[in-house]
Amino acid sequence: MKTDLFDYVLPESLIACYPPPQRDGGKLLVARAHTKTLEHTQITSLPELLPPNALVIANDSKVIPARLHARRPTGGKVEVLLVRLEETGDGYCVWNTLCKASKSIRVGDTLHFGNTATAEVTASGEMGQKILRLNQDAHDFRQYVADHGAIPLPPYIRREVTENDRDRYQTVFARFEGSVAAPTAGLHLTNDLMEKIRHKGCELDFITLHVGPGTFRPITADSTAQHQMDVEHYTISQKTARKISDAKRDGRPVIAVGTTTVRTLEGNAAKNGGNVVAGDGATDIFISPPYPFQIVDGLLTNFHLPKSTLLCLVSALAGREFILNAYKEAVARHYRFYSYGDAMLILPEPS
Numbered sequence: 001m002k003t004d005l006f007d008y009v010l011p012e013s014l015i016a017c018y019p020p021p022q023r024d025g026g027k028l029l030v031a032r033a034h035t036k037t038l039e040h041t042q043i044t045s046l047p048e049l050l051p052p053n054a055l056v057i058a059n060d061s062k063v064i065p066a067r068l069h070a071r072r073p074t075g076g077k078v079e080v081l082l083v084r085l086e087e088t089g090d091g092y093c094v095w096n097t098l099c100k101a102s103k104s105i106r107v108g109d110t111l112h113f114g115n116t117a118t119a120e121v122t123a124s125g126e127m128g129q130k131i132l133r134l135n136q137d138a139h140d141f142r143q144y145v146a147d148h149g150a151i152p153l154p155p156y157i158r159r160e161v162t163e164n165d166r167d168r169y170q171t172v173f174a175r176f177e178g179s180v181a182a183p184t185a186g187l188h189l190t191n192d193l194m195e196k197i198r199h200k201g202c203e204l205d206f207i208t209l210h211v212g213p214g215t216f217r218p219i220t221a222d223s224t225a226q227h228q229m230d231v232e233h234y235t236i237s238q239k240t241a242r243k244i245s246d247a248k249r250d251g252r253p254v255i256a257v258g259t260t261t262v263r264t265l266e267g268n269a270a271k272n273g274g275n276v277v278a279g280d281g282a283t284d285i286f287i288s289p290p291y292p293f294q295i296v297d298g299l300l301t302n303f304h305l306p307k308s309t310l311l312c313l314v315s316a317l318a319g320r321e322f323i324l325n326a327y328k329e330a331v332a333r334h335y336r337f338y339s340y341g342d343a344m345l346i347l348p349e350p351s
Contacts, residue, residue: 001289003219003227005320007306008327014334016341017157019168023190027335027342031326033318034349038326040333043188046300047196049345050255054298055247056197057240057265058257059183060206062174064142065149065166070111070119076103078111081152082145083129083180083212084233088138094122098213099130117144127214127230142177152180154216154339156305169339176235178210184302184339185258202255205243209234209264209283219307229284229309234264241278244295253297253348259310262317263287265295288312289320297348303330303337318346 020026030039030049041049050056066082078101087094099105109121111132117140119132134141151165171186173194197204214230221227244265247254256262267283268276274294286309299317304310315323326344335342 001224003222003224003307006219006224006308006311006315008324008331010306010331010337014331014337014341015156016336016338017159019164019187019340020336023168023172024188024193026188029326029330029335029342029344031318031322031344031346033322033346036319036322038329043343044193046188046193046345047200047202049347050197050200050202051253051298051348051350052201053252054202054255055243055252056202056204056255056257057244057261058171058173058186058189058204058206059209059211059260059264060171060173060175061179061183061208061210061260062177063151063170063179063182064177065145065151066180067150067152067161068113068145068148070113072101073110073112076101078105080111080113080132081180081213082149084178084210085138086131091135091137093134093136093138093141095119095132095134096125097130097132098128105130113144114148117141152213154181156338157340173206175206176208176210178208178233180213181211181215182339183209183211183258183260185300185343187340188300188343189257203243203247205240207234207236207240207261207264209260211260215260215310216305217309218305219309219312224286224288224312227286227309229286231282231284232260232263233280233282234268235280236264236268236276236278238278241276244276248295251351253351254295255298255300256296257300259299259301259304259313262296262299262313266291266293269294286312287316289316291316293317299346300343301346302339302341302343303327303335305338314344314346
């Protein structure tokens, strides 16, 4: 489809630069795709809106403080965004990174992190990545990152990172480090809200997909078919895979918390004959209309950037015109957009 079909106008004043005072304090736009109707409520109403027998799946990846400052031997400053740990061994580790400096970073360059860690640039990637080989093992360097790194807020949040971001740009159920962007739909969930979801009769379980910076990369080609997604790595446990299989067998709806969960489940199923199979894997699946969803029936999600792969995904689930109309209404009612913003709940047709 033409990329321009996924465009909309958003006043900059509606971009949420700070989280709401309370995690579950945001607004919720309920989109019933089968009736093409919209309802306006609050995140706190989520448990009562979910089908009582639903299986709810969220992403428990943890954001690392991946934004670091390094320097060249000459003293020149370099901003480094850690993307993915590629390799580790005795006394070294290799990271896939994005680097920003006044002078181009080239293969063979040396970068210094503080007084202890040194990195050699060993390769460049097709999308501008730099492969760094550090003279520390993964454990020691992760300690450096924990002490000196900053939370990598999205590029549209144009302010300095605060101490509050270390808590609020992280889900309460985050467990496994590896993401450089939060699975933002999960930011709305509190322990109390999750307990109410379970009390409603829903099951709640987790997958892990480590979110990369490609989640913010716009579609620049004229056609969505020309866009190449970045590869992201995931883990699905035997327990979670079994719960999904049981839900699909019994005709119970699977509700994903966030587009990263959708990409994990649908990407895995696409490689396994329509079934979710446990294990570690990677996906570069690009979901856009028309797409035959095999696992996911409904979705809790934030509002996404114009001409983005995430807007394509929600359009595939609920219909492009319906989603764009919903976004237009959200703008008119002053919903807050993007990572720290309000949410939309796309509900399946009642069984």
